[in-house]
Amino acid sequence: MPHPTRPLRKLGFLTIGLFDPADPAAGHESTLRIIELGERLGFDSAWLRHRHLQFGISSPVAVMAAASQRTSRIELGTAVTPLGWENPLRLAEDLATVDLLAGGRINPGVSVGEPMHYDTVKHELYPDSGEQEDFSYGRVERFAHLVAGEPVREFSGRQGVVEEFSNRVEPHSPGLRGRLWYGAGSTASAVWAGANGFNLLSSSVVFPGEDQDPDFALVQQSQIRAFREAAAASGHSRARVSQGLVVIPTDSxxxxxxxxxQRYVDERTPRTTAPQGPRGMMFARDLIGSSEQIAGQLYAHAGFQEVDEVAFALPFSFDHEDYVQILTDIAGKLGPALGWTPAEAGKPAS
Structure with missing residues (x-):
């Protein structure tokens, strides 16, 4: 068993919150129960994917609000919210509200770019401005300024007898700006995130540069290093990085x-053998086996060697009891094999 160069500091998990369209309430309840289980097992964080017009969580803010009232310690995040679907001001209001209700445990992860299959939905999403919407970094910069409490307008103060107005997004949650994450898949986006005061979510998908060796782990490693250099140069030397691979321990x-x-992994493995599509998108291999075997693979993974916190992704299409088994093995066997110590019940994540 290889020895870590440093112990894993934070252990989290990521779920899509899959549900049956014939009974969506049951799927959402399952997700909440999984988050509750994660807290009991000592996980540091639980992250929600964001899916629109699919059978996964479309409103992670609402799910985090519910989870915040059923947990007391575990951090809650999104990985990621695509801002092309959002009004930045309204999203800033919602996230600040939930962060206050959660006692400062929310970690919003975002990304930019045109919404997926935009041509099929823009007539409903932006019926009057579909061709003018800005899906560039400017959208996430505006969102970050609003979360930080920067002025929205000059007007503020009392109007009439009882109406009181603010010039910033309310409520304001003071620590939330420092807990914003950016989901980056390319070196350019990782550098941008570091230079602009975001933490980095590095997932199981990367886009290599033209002259990079098509090795997923090496590409991810180089992106994380580029992020850290940019963050340090911009005065954000304490910026965090989280890696999110799919791991499936089979101990119990x-x-x-x-x-x-194994069938799930076998079906997904062919896409990992070569870059995909015009941008050369690369997928990480799913890691399956005993916790000892997975730990050995992670220690040999160049991307994992760069981080001290992870949010392992749960497979999309498994059943509730499968997630219980996987999370129990991650917390009880894989995490400790990586040097991680479960959080104490009732103790806030550090």
């Missing part, structure tokens, strides 16, 4: 679960 899995998990 039943034979039927192991067979199911």
């Amino acid at each position: 899995a039943t034979p039927a679960q192991r067979e199911k998990y």
Whole structure:
């Protein structure tokens, strides 16, 4: 068993919150129960994917609000919210509200770019401004300024007998700006995130540069290093980086679960063998096996070697009992094999 150069400091998990369209309430309840389980197992964070017009969580802010009232310690985040679907001012209001309700535990992860399949939805999303919407970094910069409490307008003060107006987004949650994350897949976006005061979410998808060796782990490593250099140069030397790979420990899995998990991995493996599409998108291999085997693979992974916190992604299409088994093995076996110590019940994440 290889020895870590440093212990894993923070351990989290990421879920899509899959649900049956015939019974969506049950799927959302399952997600909340999984987050509650994560807190009991000592996980430091739980992250929600953001899906629109699909059978996954479309409103992670609402789910985080519910989870915040059923937990007391675990951090809650989004990985990621695509800002092309959002009004930055309204999103800033919602996130600040939930952060205050959660006692400062919210970690919003965002990205920019044109919404997926934009031509099929822009007539409903932006019926009057679809061709003029700005999906560039300017959108996330505006969002960050609003979260930080910078002025929205000059007008403020009392109007009439009881109406009181502010010139910034209200409510304001003072620490939230420092907990904004950016989901970057390219070196350019990682550098931008570091230079602009964001933390970095590095997932199981990367876009290599033209002259880079098409090795996922090396590409991810170089992006993380570029982020840290940019962050340090901009005075953000304490910026955080989280890696999000799919890991499936099978220590306590039943034979039927192991067979199911292996089929899932086998179906997804071909896409990892070569860059995909015009931009050369690269996918990380899913890691499956005993916790000892997975820990060995992670220690050999150039991207993992750069981080001290992770948010392991749960497979999309598994059942509730599968997630219980996987999370229990991650917290009880894989995490400790990586040097991680479970958080104490009732103690806020540091």
